[in-house]
Amino acid sequence: MSYVPIVMPQLGESIAEATVIQILVQAGDRVVADQNLMEVETNKATTTVTSPCDGFIGKISALCHQSYPVGAVLGQIQVSEEVAQSQPSPNAEPVLARIVSPKIEAVVKEPAQVRSGVVDPTVRGLPVPANASGASYMSPRMKARMAELGLHAADLSGIAGSGAGGRVTIQDLEIFLSNLDKHRTTQASTMRVAVADAMRRSWTRPLATVSLPVSLEALLAHRKTLDPKPGPALYLLRALAIALNENSAPAGRLVGNKLIHPAAIDLGFAVEVEDGVLVPVLRSVETRLLKDLVTRYNELVNLARQRKLPKEATGGSIATVTNFGTFGLTWATPIPLPEQTLVLGMGAGRIAPHWDEVQQRFIPAMEANLTLSFDHRVLDGGGAGRLLSRIAALMTQPELL
Amino acid sequence: MLSSVSEVSAAEIVPQVSKDEYLRAFRWLLLARVLDEKLAALYRAGKIPGGGVYLGKGQEALSVSVGISLRTGDVYAPLIRDGAGRLAFGETVVEALRNCLGSVLGPMRGRDGNVHRGRPRDGYLPMISHLGAMISVVNGVLMAKRFKGQKGVVGATCLGEGGTSTGAFHEGLNQAGVERLPLVMVVANNQYAYSTPTSRQFACKSLADRAQGYGFTPHSVDGTNLAECLKVLGHAVALARTGNGPQLVVASLLRLCGHGEHDDASYIDPRLKESEIGRDCLELSEEHLLVNSWASKQELSQWRTAAQRAVEEAVALVQKEPSPDPYTENWCALQTGRFAEGGSK
Numbered sequence: 001m002s003y004v005p006i007v008m009p010q011l012g013e014s015i016a017e018a019t020v021i022q023i024l025v026q027a028g029d030r031v032v033a034d035q036n037l038m039e040v041e042t043n044k045a046t047t048t049v050t051s052p053c054d055g056f057i058g059k060i061s062a063l064c065h066q067s068y069p070v071g072a073v074l075g076q077i078q079v080s081e082e083v084a085q086s087q088p089s090p091n092a093e094p095v096l097a098r099i100v101s102p103k104i105e106a107v108v109k110e111p112a113q114v115r116s117g118v119v120d121p122t123v124r125g126l127p128v129p130a131n132a133s134g135a136s137y138m139s140p141r142m143k144a145r146m147a148e149l150g151l152h153a154a155d156l157s158g159i160a161g162s163g164a165g166g167r168v169t170i171q172d173l174e175i176f177l178s179n180l181d182k183h184r185t186t187q188a189s190t191m192r193v194a195v196a197d198a199m200r201r202s203w204t205r206p207l208a209t210v211s212l213p214v215s216l217e218a219l220l221a222h223r224k225t226l227d228p229k230p231g232p233a234l235y236l237l238r239a240l241a242i243a244l245n246e247n248s249a250p251a252g253r254l255v256g257n258k259l260i261h262p263a264a265i266d267l268g269f270a271v272e273v274e275d276g277v278l279v280p281v282l283r284s285v286e287t288r289l290l291k292d293l294v295t296r297y298n299e300l301v302n303l304a305r306q307r308k309l310p311k312e313a314t315g316g317s318i319a320t321v322t323n324f325g326t327f328g329l330t331w332a333t334p335i336p337l338p339e340q341t342l343v344l345g346m347g348a349g350r351i352a353p354h355w356d357e358v359q360q361r362f363i364p365a366m367e368a369n370l371t372l373s374f375d376h377r378v379l380d381g382g383g384a385g386r387l388l389s390r391i392a393a394l395m396t397q398p399e400l401l
Numbered sequence: 402m403l404s405s406v407s408e409v410s411a412a413e414i415v416p417q418v419s420k421d422e423y424l425r426a427f428r429w430l431l432l433a434r435v436l437d438e439k440l441a442a443l444y445r446a447g448k449i450p451g452g453g454v455y456l457g458k459g460q461e462a463l464s465v466s467v468g469i470s471l472r473t474g475d476v477y478a479p480l481i482r483d484g485a486g487r488l489a490f491g492e493t494v495v496e497a498l499r500n501c502l503g504s505v506l507g508p509m510r511g512r513d514g515n516v517h518r519g520r521p522r523d524g525y526l527p528m529i530s531h532l533g534a535m536i537s538v539v540n541g542v543l544m545a546k547r548f549k550g551q552k553g554v555v556g557a558t559c560l561g562e563g564g565t566s567t568g569a570f571h572e573g574l575n576q577a578g579v580e581r582l583p584l585v586m587v588v589a590n591n592q593y594a595y596s597t598p599t600s601r602q603f604a605c606k607s608l609a610d611r612a613q614g615y616g617f618t619p620h621s622v623d624g625t626n627l628a629e630c631l632k633v634l635g636h637a638v639a640l641a642r643t644g645n646g647p648q649l650v651v652a653s654l655l656r657l658c659g660h661g662e663h664d665d666a667s668y669i670d671p672r673l674k675e676s677e678i679g680r681d682c683l684e685l686s687e688e689h690l691l692v693n694s695w696a697s698k699q700e701l702s703q704w705r706t707a708a709q710r711a712v713e714e715a716v717a718l719v720q721k722e723p724s725p726d727p728y729t730e731n732w733c734a735l736q737t738g739r740f741a742e743g744g745s746k
Binding site: 006007008009010011012013015033034036042044045046047048049050051052070071086087088 | 438439442443444445446447448449450451453659661662663664665667717720721
């Protein structure tokens with residue numbers, strides 16, 4: 001006795017799977033060619049699966065209300081040798097299987113067995129194109145699967161696509177995910193996920209950075225005269241506020257063909273907290289003198305570290321100051337927050353030779369790099385350079401701050 | 402002038418369809434239906450790759466009348482539902498099955514599903530799209546024949562009523578009208594463009610009314626009536642052949658299947674199915690044969706069995722043929738010139 005498989009037909013060009021809703025025969029039943037064996041449902045229609053030949057039902061492996069991919073074996077028909085001979089030759093038969101090459105078939109089964117703890121897709125085995133490396137096509141099925149797992153396109157950037165035009169297929173994704181299970185994984189904190197989300201959104205823009213060294217000698221001398229002593233970042237905050245008060249356009253946001261000017265010079269400053277960064281906000285910084293801001297600034301730093309920032313001190317700022325010099329770094333290209341055009345950075349201070357025109361010799365002086373990273377859609381190198389030069393000039397005249 | 406009176410007088414001018422003509426057309430119609438039924442079954446058994454099978458159930462009387470009214474040297478660009486017309490024009494059952502089952506020996510070498518096949522060398526054009534794209538192609542072939550000095554040639558192409566709403570339809574008909582080409586434009590108004598009813602498709606009373614605007618001669622026909630279809634199509638083709646310019650034939654009928662076999666057609670208004678338009682042209686023509694004593698019930702049954710046997714034998718043959726091997730297949734595009742009339746091998 002030979003067996004001929006009952007297979008799930010391709011029920012439409014875009015259909016990858018169908019659900020069995022009724023089985024019309026049982027094992028041992030005699031069937032004839034073209035006889036309806038089961039009813040199946042796609043998202044477009046209800047139809048039937050027919051018998052490919054005369055014979056007896058050997059086995060029905062399909063279950064009611066289960067979804068099966070196109071080409072899946074739903075059961076088998078026991079046939080005479082004569083009927084078996086008349087069936088398509090092994091060479092002619094598996095048109096679908098041959099298009100999906102043996103190489104792919106072999107790996108398809110793997111993810112189903114290895115992965116656990118996540119929702120299994122009902123369908124495997126068909127190469128469905130999806131997006132990974134760029135903003136190219138991503139299939140609805142891929143999008144649904146990624147939404148199910150809470151994944152973003154950026155998470156898939158490490159996958160080499162095997163689909164048409166190098167697209168990442170659902171198989172590529174499943175294999176990638178099953179390989180991840182072999183590694184030690186820890187839960188990313190809410191803070192980490194929030195930062196990731198902000199950075200992803202921010203990175204959709206063309207960002208650029210300009211930089212300038214500035215002498216800190218005057219600032220350090222000025223700092224000693226105050227009690228409590230303001231940190232260098234606060235000087236920078238005030239310098240930025242004054243510069244933007246003179247011309248706020250560089251802090252504007254481009255939306256369509258309109259430049260949205262800032263309503264108030266509310267500025268944020270980055271505070272490192274456990275597994276992330278918080279940005280407390282000082283309001284209307286241009287209206288308040290440096291010495292009047294010190295207490296509030298220190299208070300907000302402490303509240304941020306305790307994650308107890310009051311609502312009025314979060315959100316709505318138009319630019320941010322970050323003192324990456326506290327990590328010992330002298331240069332960096334910070335990324336502005338998604339809703340901001342500018343982030344002003346300051347590197348670590350270090351002694352550097354400064355040419356003294358009067359004495360005609362180098363003298364040692366404390367200096368630091370200022371960096372201005374910006375959305376290049378809003379601002380060009382010239383505009384950014386003029387803003388940064390103005391800020392640098394103010395930093396050398398701390399009494400104006 | 403014939404063209405100005407043809408719509409009203411077609412029945413009187415054209416002689417009644419003879420028994421022989423009717424029987425010949427009926428046998429093609431029956432074979433087309435049996436082949437379609439087999440294709441539907443094969444599709445639901447997962448034997449047809451590519452995801453789409455589009456059948457002509459309910460449209461065969463019209464379709465066969467187009468195919469049978471054309472002759473060697475004519476041009477035919479059928480629609481997805483024109484299995485009957487294709488057979489009548491000269492396609493074989495084996496050829497059709499080779500295409501649908503993906504045989505490497507098929508006209509498209511197993512690379513295409515069921516709709517884009519043809520034999521351009523014989524004037525049987527492979528379909529680009531069923532939304533009017535073929536009209537200008539047929540126009541082009543007819544223009545080429547005109548430039549070569551070939552006379553007495555007709556080109557026919559078919560659309561559904563949905564296809565008449567496209568820009569390609571307008572451009573194609575306008576061009577054929579301006580050039581006064583021997584084009585027979587056949588529109589099967591099967592009431593649904595996929596699931597869109599005619600009320601959402603056109604606002605004119607009859608699509609035949611559009612003929613005037615394009616300089617076409619209009620013809621309307623009951624698409625369920627084989628004798629009427631043979632008469633009207635024969636007349637329209639004869640008019641085009643004898644220099645009376647382009648003809649527009651609009652047939653009223655109902656698609657008796659889904660848009661494709663993946664579609665259960667649950668949107669079709671049951672009142673349409675009960676109406677005269679919803680009658681099955683095969684059953685009607687069988688009645689016609691019996692009433693006129695042109696065939697007995699026994700003969701009808703024998704013919705069906707013979708058609709089924711022919712189709713089963715062809716399926717058995719084609720199923721044993723190999724599908725294309727993607728590893729050895731030559732994926733380079735083919736020069737269409739090779740396939741065209743007069744092209745070198």
